[in-house]
Amino acid sequence: MHRIIWILTGRVTAWLAIAAALAVTGVLTGLGGTAQQSDVVQALPPNAESTHAADLQKRLPSGRLNPALVIYARDDAALTESDKNKFKNDAIEYAQSALAGRVSPPVFADNGQAALVAVPLDAAMPVEDLQNTVEKLRAVAGHELPDGLTAQVTGGAGFTADIAASFSGADTTLLLATVAVVTALLLITYRSPWLWIVPLAVVGAADGATNATLALLSRTANLPLDSTTTGIVDVLVFGAGTDYALLLIARYREELRQNEDRRAALRNAVHTAGPAIAASALTVCLGLLALLAAPLTFTRTIGIAGALGVAIAAVFALTALPAALAVCGRRLFWPFTPKPGQPNSTTTGVWARLGTLVSRHPRRILAFSLALLAVLTAGLADASIGLSRTEQFRVQAQSLDGFATLQRHFPAGAADPTIIITRQSTQQQVLAAIVGTPGVVSAHPTEQADGLTAIDVVLRDAPDTTGSYDTIRALRAAVHAIPSAEAAVGGTVAANLDKRTASTDALSTVVPLVLAVVLLVLILLLRSLVAPIVLMLTVVATYFAALGAATFLFVHVLGYPGLDNEVPLLSFIFLVALGIDYNIFLATRAREEAHALGTRDGMRTALAATGGVITSAGILLAAVFAVLGVLPLVTLTELGIIVGIGVLLDTLLVRTLLVPAIAMLLGDTFWYPGKPHRAAPANRHFRQPSIR
The missing domain is CATH 3.30.70.260 (ACT domain)
Structure with a gap:
């Protein structure tokens, strides 16, 4: 590892590392080409009855219409x-x-x-x-x-x-909006006319490499892609990649205040911040890959594509960024150039004072934090899951207006009839069972072919309402009672019911898996049992608080009828995976400082040292996710708002107040069964590896 860091920061080898990064990006861009687009959002669960009905319908003429x-x-x-x-x-x-x-x-x-x-x-x-x-x-x-x-x-x-x-041009709009937000926040953070260019260029190259790789996989490995997927991945790459850059540059600036040799300072920064960044990226990637256990194609695709994007962003942040910083030198930070002898951020400034405040009143801080999270969580009382097709888009379109007109003049279910496919030999029995089902207005056969009959069923209730879903369940029970019919109930309403069921089932499958994976990574990283459990519980509490606050906003301010099916699961994955990042950065620094200062003072020092950069990273990530609102899907707007609120809560409340308060109350028990050893501060100066 030392040898690699030395190569990345050498006088000549840094230029070679930059050239290698540009070459890799160029080759991938050349190979990537144009992605093969698929309708991932509308893909049905593979084992659902509506999927089976759709497959049977393809054997009929209407299946090709x-x-x-x-x-x-x-x-x-x-x-x-x-x-x-x-x-x-x-x-x-x-x-x-x-x-x-x-x-x-x-x-x-x-x-x-x-x-x-x-x-x-x-x-x-x-x-x-x-x-x-x-x-x-x-x-x-x-x-x-x-x-x-x-x-x-x-x-x-x-x-x-x-x-x-x-969605025409939406990808470009999203990318430009993301770049604009990142640029503005980097300028505010660094207050330098050119420092922001370096992390933005590195993250931009990572995003280009990611999109090219995904395009290549869409053609060679049949990875389904659409504008929704690529939009989310762009946000993930820019959000996570910029966060990693902020954390590395902040540690580099801290080292420059202690070391005259800027290359030695950079090597120290990579050596100390690199493991935390790598662990963070690994946690996010494993959390996203847990989505492979979900039944919906859209969710699984987000998991694969998102994990790939975060991995590439981390690789660029740990290779291309150090090389670029080595080439640019100390003057990159002008006009606020860090020099040896300047005040140490761990003893002065607002974050040092906040650390002192938490150490003096940990019980009050703990009570206040938990009370605020509980109040925000109460917003879940208004939560409902599932949006109809007309409720999923924020754009005004003639198809939506026409659908509303159709519903005003025809029976509610006539706008989107349910389709039941059965054997021709049992058509009359199935038809009788359908007509006798409560909630059915009318039913009539429409076509026959290949031994099958299609029956259009008009429901009394409007599509995607509780009443329409109850009728679908009743229809399935009725037609399944005729075993020889082998009937399948499909259509848009049935498909949406199956999607909602699949999403609910995915929560019970994926959530425990994600928690187990993230907990294992934290245990291995911190070599503790108590600290990882505390961090996991705080992140989960943040998720429920963010979901509650966002639900209140959706229902009472934005007028959305509820959460889309995939939003609870995806927001959980992003908040747990990304939210644990900031706790990893805080906890690893606290553990490092605890060796010399003890848990209480070590946590206070870690909060003072990381407070500014983690807050900047959190605000940036929240703003980047909010950019998802430029796309027309309500799903993405809801996802961006929930993750944005959650990241801000995690950054400004949980990581700043709640976790330090818990750690200070627990003392060395926080690291149990490990125990920080009191010792003189270790010499962290990076030495050149011996070359024989």
Whole structure:
């Protein structure tokens, strides 16, 4: 390890290390190319009944269709003859885009105020072609509309086209917003006209290498990617990578105040901060990889891609960054250049005073911290899980408006009927069981092929409500009671129910796994049992407090109906994995100082030494996650807000007050069964390894 650090910081070898990092990034970028895009968010759980129904439906003609629904409507007035002539004439033009040139005849609402025309499109049509086709349909529908008549294109094709349009350019917007936030916060942190360029360039190179690697894996290993996944990974790389850079540079600046030789100071900084950064990155990566135990493709993909991104960010922070700092020299910090003899941050400043305050009143600080976390956790009383398709997007789109219009004029479930696939031989038995199920408005067979029958079922309750989910469960119980039917209940509502169930099951599977992995890493790193358990409990408490505070904000301020299915699990992973980072940096420094000062004074010194940089890192990470709000998915907005609140709580409350208070109350028991040895401070100066 000493030899590697020496190479990274040498006069000539530092330049070679930078060249190697640039070469690796260039090669990966050249090999990466364009990622193979998949609809990861909408992927179904592999073992769910809705997935089985979708597979069976592919054997039927409708399984190859993605319908566009055109809804014509008047408010509080019946359709006129002129209106009917309009959409009959439109149907002729729709046929030019429809699969096999056929358009379904109009279906009229019972109130006579609306009509629905279905335009079947090829489900295998590329998204770009689908967008163009939907725009063409909308142009036809909106041309020369009679006064008072509205025409909107919705349905599966309309939703897909609008979602794709809303994400157009979103990756670039997210990346630019992230870079802007990181740049601004680095400028504020360092107050230097050029120091911020070095960590930003290193993290930017790491992000480029990550995206190139993911693009390569999407084509060679069939790793599913979409804009949501790449957006989250960009935020992870910039957030974690910049945090690692802040921590290394802060330790380097501290060493420069004690050492005339800047290269020796840099080697000391890498030698002391490097293990904590590596342990932090390992914890985050293992936590993310625990998502492989989750059933949903979207969640597993986030785990793989996120772990890869954090690993690459850590490698760049521990290799390219030291080399860049070695090349730039001490003047990189101008106008606040650190020099030997300057005041030590462990004895002066606001963080030193805060450490003294905690050491004097640890019980009061502990009580205050726990009370605040409990109050914030109370916001979970308003929590509900699951959003409908129309509630998952923050953008205004014609497909959403059309869906709302359809619901006003047709039975609530008609907007998105449930599809039941059964054997032809048991069609009548299954149909009778369906009609006799409470919550069903109507049911009728739609097609037959390959020995199968598809039955469209209109539910009484609106899609993705508690009533609609209860009806889906009742339908499954009813049709499964006919064993020879081998019936499967599918459709959008059934799929969303299965996703919600899978997400809930994943919490009970993944959460214990993540806690076990992180606890094991902490035990090995700190060589203690008490400290890791304390740190884990505080991070979990932070998660519940952040989730409660964010839920209150979503429900009472932003007007969201609840949390999306994947948000509780993903926010838990990010908060535990990333939140434990700051406790690792604090605890490793406290353990280092405890050898000379004891637990109480060691924790106070560690808080004073790391307070500024960890707070800066936490604020930066929270701000970077908040940038997820530029994307149109409510899921990402909720995820960014929860993680942002949690990181701020962990940075400003848990790591600053709660953990130091607990450690000071426990004393040396905090490190049990280990025990810090009182000794004179060790000589930390880095020596050149002998070369024979």
